[in-house]
Amino acid sequence: MTTQYGDSTRSLHAGIPDPVPGAPMLPGPVFAAPYHLDPEGYTPGVDGYGRGDNPTRRLLESAIGELEGGDCLAFASGQAAITALLLSVLRSGDTLMIPSDGYYNVRSFAASTLAQLGVTTVEAPTAGPYPSFEGVRLVLLETPANPGLDLVDIAEVARAAHAAGALVAVDNTTATPLSQRPLELGADVVVASGTKALAGHSDMLLGYAATNSADLLDAMRQFRTLGGAVPSPFDCWLARRSMGTLALRLRQQSASGAAVAHLLREHPLADNVRWAGDSDLAKRQMRIIPGLVSFELPSAEHVAAFLRASALVAAATSFGGLHSSADRRHQWGDSVPPGFVRFSCGVEDTEDLLADLTQALDTAAKL
Ligand SMILES: Cc1ncc(COP(=O)(O)O)c(C=O)c1O
Structure with a gap:
């Protein structure tokens, strides 16, 4: 081909x-x-x-x-x-x-x-x-x-x-x-x-x-x-x-990734938001920005509260799948703060994901 x-x-x-x-x-x-x-x-x-x-x-x-x-x-x-x-x-x-x-x-x-x-x-x-x-x-x-x-x-x-x-x-x-x-x-x-x-x-x-x-x-x-x-x-x-659906999945994940990065940057509970699409090098070297966003919440307890409150985000230690998922990497020994989250956008509708994330972060913020 x-x-x-x-x-x-x-x-x-x-x-x-x-x-x-x-x-x-x-x-x-x-x-x-x-x-x-x-x-x-x-x-x-x-x-x-x-x-x-x-x-x-x-x-x-x-x-x-x-x-x-x-x-x-x-x-x-x-x-x-x-x-x-x-x-x-x-x-x-x-x-x-x-x-x-x-x-x-x-x-x-x-x-x-x-x-x-x-x-x-x-x-x-x-x-x-x-x-x-x-x-x-x-x-x-x-x-x-x-x-x-x-x-x-x-x-x-x-x-x-x-x-x-x-x-x-x-x-x-x-x-x-x-x-x-x-x-x-x-x-x-x-x-x-x-x-x-x-x-x-x-x-x-x-x-x-x-x-x-x-x-x-x-x-x-x-x-x-x-x-x-x-x-x-x-x-x-x-x-x-x-x-066979790789390109379709990547496009949806990528679009949600950009929207989620923006949402997290606006939300008072999330800090240190990292998204590959921010860099000029990404635009030169990559054709699609992956739907991965990393960010920090104040503590491991805030991450647990966020995950409990979410209806769409699975707590899971992988990424790139159909389902949106989040992993608190500190628990696996990565040298990151306890509240560090690697978030992987799935193929849910972007608006649904944004609404779910907003309410889950708002709930976690009440801790
Ligand atoms: C960047 C990267 N490389 C390699 C691996 C290992 O892959 P596998 O879990 O399929 O053995 C992982 C797993 O998370 C990964 O994130």
């Missing part, structure tokens, strides 16, 4: 096979652990075992790969994709640079498993300043970063990191490939959690990596086959089906 098509067309048609009379629009999932072999023995290129081979997974990978602009490998979760990249690339003595304000499990993995393997980790805030890239093997960026929603100029960091001989990876979870294509901006590899907006229905874990480097692809594929963290055929099928 050519990139001349619009977002909705691409999210619906990417990777879908040509029409065949009598076939469904989206081929159903192929459930197989072993496949029938030729009695003479295994034929290379023919599906043999589900860990390495599955046509439903390949269909999902070709769809995501088209949207990202690279070859894609699907994983059982976003964290499985990230750890596959890190363990495929990094060796004892290497240095890794990661965001100090990004997804916390990456910092935990670096501090535990990677440190034990002899990998040194340097942390840098997403918005910078970045230390020297000299001696760094891999720079992992996350933009917009979860949960603070800071951004980094991918092309600028990629230029400087490449000049120093480092590889550059971008976690594209919050933006999704319809908003931002890091490979075109100079990144060597994209990793992401498809659990969030990409699959978007809060009903599965999914991850992926995408790259145009044959070496990185081979290394991560081998790691995945040996490590075994593959998504199930059913989840791959469900994810591809869900991606």
Whole structure:
């Protein structure tokens, strides 16, 4: 499929096979652990075992790969994709640079498993300043970063990191490939959690990596086959089906995100409102601003009162789904104040969400 098509067309048609009379629009999932072999023995290129081979997974990978602009490998979760990249690339003595304000499990993995393997980790805030890239093997960026929603100029960091001989990876979870294509901006590899907006229905874990480097692809594929963290055929099928509405969902979430950021800024109880659409870089680097807004209430008790009073906002630790949700990140160990909320706009009507938020904040303000 050519990139001349619009977002909705691409999210619906990417990777879908040509029409065949009598076939469904989206081929159903192929459930197989072993496949029938030729009695003479295994034929290379023919599906043999589900860990390495599955046509439903390949269909999902070709769809995501088209949207990202690279070859894609699907994983059982976003964290499985990230750890596959890190363990495929990094060796004892290497240095890794990661965001100090990004997804916390990456910092935990670096501090535990990677440190034990002899990998040194340097942390840098997403918005910078970045230390020297000299001696760094891999720079992992996350933009917009979860949960603070800071951004980094991918092309600028990629230029400087490449000049120093480092590889550059971008976690594209919050933006999704319809908003931002890091490979075109100079990144060597994209990793992401498809659990969030990409699959978007809060009903599965999914991850992926995408790259145009044959070496990185081979290394991560081998790691995945040996490590075994593959998504199930059913989840791959469900994810591809869900991606058909990705552009529609993002548009609604994005419109609500802008309105919610405005509402929160006007409300006396909310402070420190953060929304990616505020920055000039967002307008240059992203095509759709994600429907995520972070803000602070005075205390954890105020957040609980706000959540109890809301009829539409689920207390849940994820984002990008159909349902609006809010997560108090301090409870998971993010270094943010106790009343810090990461708010994810769902696909509810914007006016309904605004009315619900207003009454829930007004109720919480009475504490
Ligand atoms: C930015 C980011 N990357 C990666 C992950 C990990 O994804 P998963 O939960 O699918 O393992 C998350 C999960 O919240 C995330 O927010």
